[in-house]
Every structure is written in C-alpha cells, then in structure tokens.
Amino acid sequence: MKPVPQATSLRRAPVQRRSAERLTRILDACADLLDEVGYDALSTRAVAQRAGVPIGSVYRFFGNKRQMADALAQRNLERFTAGVTDRLKESGQDGGWRTAMDVVLDEYLAMKRTAPGFSLVDFGNQIPVGARHAEPNHRVADRLTELLSGYLSREPDDDLRRTFLIAVETADTLVHLAFRMAPEGDERIIQETRELLRAYLARVLD
Numbered sequence: 001m002k003p004v005p006q007a008t009s010l011r012r013a014p015v016q017r018r019s020a021e022r023l024t025r026i027l028d029a030c031a032d033l034l035d036e037v038g039y040d041a042l043s044t045r046a047v048a049q050r051a052g053v054p055i056g057s058v059y060r061f062f063g064n065k066r067q068m069a070d071a072l073a074q075r076n077l078e079r080f081t082a083g084v085t086d087r088l089k090e091s092g093q094d095g096g097w098r099t100a101m102d103v104v105l106d107e108y109l110a111m112k113r114t115a116p117g118f119s120l121v122d123f124g125n126q127i128p129v130g131a132r133h134a135e136p137n138h139r140v141a142d143r144l145t146e147l148l149s150g151y152l153s154r155e156p157d158d159d160l161r162r163t164f165l166i167a168v169e170t171a172d173t174l175v176h177l178a179f180r181m182a183p184e185g186d187e188r189i190i191q192e193t194r195e196l197l198r199a200y201l202a203r204v205l206d
Contacts, residue, residue: 026048030069034116034117039120047068077139080123083111097201100152170193
C-alpha cells in the first residue's frame with residue numbers, strides 16, 4: 001500500500017497504521033463516488049458508508065467534501081510523481097528531455113484512463129478545491145521542476161519553472177479536450193499535443 005501524503009487539507013494526520021489505512025479507504029471511496037455521482041452529489045455520509053467507517057472517522061480527517069477532494073488531488077499528485085520517477089529510472093537518461101516529456105505525458109494519460117475520480121479532481125484543476133489562491137498547475141510545474149532538473153542536468157531556476165508551467169498548462173488544456181472528444185482520449189489530439197510540446201520544449205531546452 002502506498003503511503004497517504006500529508007495533505008494540507010487534513011484536520012489530523014494519521015499516526016498509526018490503522019488510521020492511515022482508514023484514511024486510504026476514505027479517499028478510495030471518495031474517488032469511486034466521484035465517478036459514480038459527481039462532485040455536486042458527493043457527500044461525506046456516502047463516503048463513510050462506501051468506506052465502511054463511522055461518519056466521525058471522516059470528520060476526524062476532513063471538515064467537508066472539498067477538503068476530501070483536495071486531499072485526493074494531493075494523493076494523485078504524489079502517485080503521478082512516483083509513477084514518473086519509476087518510469088524515468090527504467091528508461092535511463094539517453095533520451096534527455098524528449099524521453100522525460102513522453103514519460104510525463106504518458107503517465108498523465110494513464111491516470112486519466114485508469115485512476116478513479118481523476119477525471120473530476122486530477123491534481124485539483126477540475127474542482128476549485130482548497131484555498132482560493134491555490135494554483136494546481138503551479139503545484140504540478142514546481143513538482144516537475146524538482147523532479148526533472150537533475151535528470152536534465154539543469155538548474156531548477158525560474159526559467160525552468162516557467163517553461164514547465166507553460167508546458168503543463170498547454171498539456172492540461174489539450175488533454176482535457178482530447179477526453180471530451182473521446183472516452184479514452186482522442187488519439188489525434190493527443191498526438192498533436194505531443195508534437196506541440198516537442199516543438200516548444202526544443203526551442204527552450206535544446
């Protein structure tokens with residue numbers, strides 16, 4: 001079982017293993033119900049029932065469903081980062097930024113297709129979760145900058161952060177378009193997205 005991140009939306013972080021497992025069940029139930037009923041119809045009581053825990057256990061961690069969705073988005077980001085890291089270790093550094101870009105995009109597409117609740121929450125972009133000043137794509141771009149700067153042998157400076165933010169914003173918009181056009185993502189739009197990112201990153205990173 002992958003660890004649950006210490007999400008900022010948590011009222012209380014789990015300390016014991018049993019508590020961590022209960023939090024995992026709550027977030028899993030939240031993700032499943034998002035796919036089934038959507039965010040508006042989601043309720044903390046329904047999550048508790050699906051997770052098989054008392055309603056008090058949900059409120060121990062979250063004050064409302066928005067905080068649950070935010071924690072799920074944070075867990076998605078942690079799992080996305082872990083998946084990218086594993087794939088990069090397997091691929092090696094021979095392909096440079098092109099390999100890294102394909103790995104990042106492929107991992108994002110895989111989560112779009114398989115991760116419960118991801119189509120609504122992803123990393124927090126779809127539902128305005130958390131504080132009003134929260135900017136999920138900045139969060140993703142910053143994480144990728146930290147993760148890929150060493151792989152690319154570049155300084156994690158403001159220029160690299162801006163480059164990744166533009167790439168993330170572009171991919172985010174076009175991938176959502178692809179999945180609006182087809183349930184598994186319109187392959188032509190995905191390929192156009194890949195080519196567009198390659199052209200932009202080649203100009204900046206080569």
